[in-house]
Amino acid sequence: MSVGDDAGIVAHGIGLTRAGRRVLDDAAVTVAPGRVTALVAPSGSGKSTLLRCLNRLLEPDEGTILLDGVDVRTVDPRTLRRRVALVAQAPVMLPGAVHDNLVHGLADPDPAVVARALADADLDPSFATRPAGELSGGERARVALARALTRDPRILLLDEPTAALDATTADHVADALRRIADRGIGVLVATHDDRLVARVADRTVGLGG
Ligand SMILES: Nc1ncnc2c1ncn2[C@@H]1O[C@H](COP(=O)(O)OP(=O)(O)OP(=O)(O)O)[C@@H](O)[C@H]1O
Numbered sequence: 508m509s510v511g512d513d514a515g516i517v518a519h520g521i522g523l524t525r526a527g528r529r530v531l532d533d534a535a536v537t538v539a540p541g542r543v544t545a546l547v548a549p550s551g552s553g554k555s556t557l558l559r560c561l562n563r564l565l566e567p568d569e570g571t572i573l574l575d576g577v578d579v580r581t582v583d584p585r586t587l588r589r590r591v592a593l594v595a596q597a598p599v600m601l602p603g604a605v606h607d608n609l610v611h612g613l614a615d616p617d618p619a620v621v622a623r624a625l626a627d628a629d630l631d632p633s634f635a636t637r638p639a640g641e642l643s644g645g646e647r648a649r650v651a652l653a654r655a656l657t658r659d660p661r662i663l664l665l666d667e668p669t670a671a672l673d674a675t676t677a678d679h680v681a682d683a684l685r686r687i688a689d690r691g692i693g694v695l696v697a698t699h700d701d702r703l704v705a706r707v708a709d710r711t712v713g714l715g716g
Pocket residue numbers: 525526528530548549550551552553554555556557
């Protein structure tokens with residue numbers, strides 16, 4: 508895979524008003540392939556909102572978001588959300604087993620990809636058959652990470668991925684993010700977790716990029 512100067516996400520001039528409030532104002536961020544970028548800014552400053560703009564769960568009022576040099580507004584949203592996968596802070600589990608959650612929406616799931624996704628998310632293979640509704644918050648967070656990985660994303664966006672985790676499990680997730688980035692995926696992690704930032708971030712940015 509050749510990696511050009513415009514590879515990954517380049518967003519700038521992002522503005523968004525919601526319910527009469529200016530939520531994002533001239534926000535910018537870049538997400539480079541193979542790197543872990545930490546997005547660190549105060550609570551309520553718009554980190555989660557910006558992540559949602561990057562895969563078009565929200566449409567900004569102003570600004571430009573390029574994925575590999577292509578304006579994301581020209582990309583079909585479902586295609587975009589596979590390439591730019593978002594792991595939400597409080598992920599919703601579908602009914603059924605963890606395995607059902609991992610392969611949902613995939614036409615032809617590859618068992619090897621599913622197994623690797625579980626391992627990458629620091630989940631034992633036995634989790635595949637666990638009912639998703641019975642999982643703890645921290646287990647759900649890791650299933651959501653595994654689910655995103657089964658989509659073979661180019662970019663992985665994570666919103667506070669360690670918020671529900673003990674320090675040891677959080678370190679495992681940090682190490683998983685390093686392995687994921689080492690495969691060429693661009694990782695953007697919105698976090699308040701200094702330990703995570705110190706352990707894995709190649710670069711720390713605020714909402715100004
Ligand atoms: N649906 C909405 N309608 C109106 N305002 C919203 C909506 N969602 C979020 N906001 C506001 O947008 C601002 C940014 O919220 P956001 O969740 O992006 O912040 P954040 O940086 O992720 O905060 P935290 O660190 O606490 O997760 C907040 O003032 C919030 O109240």
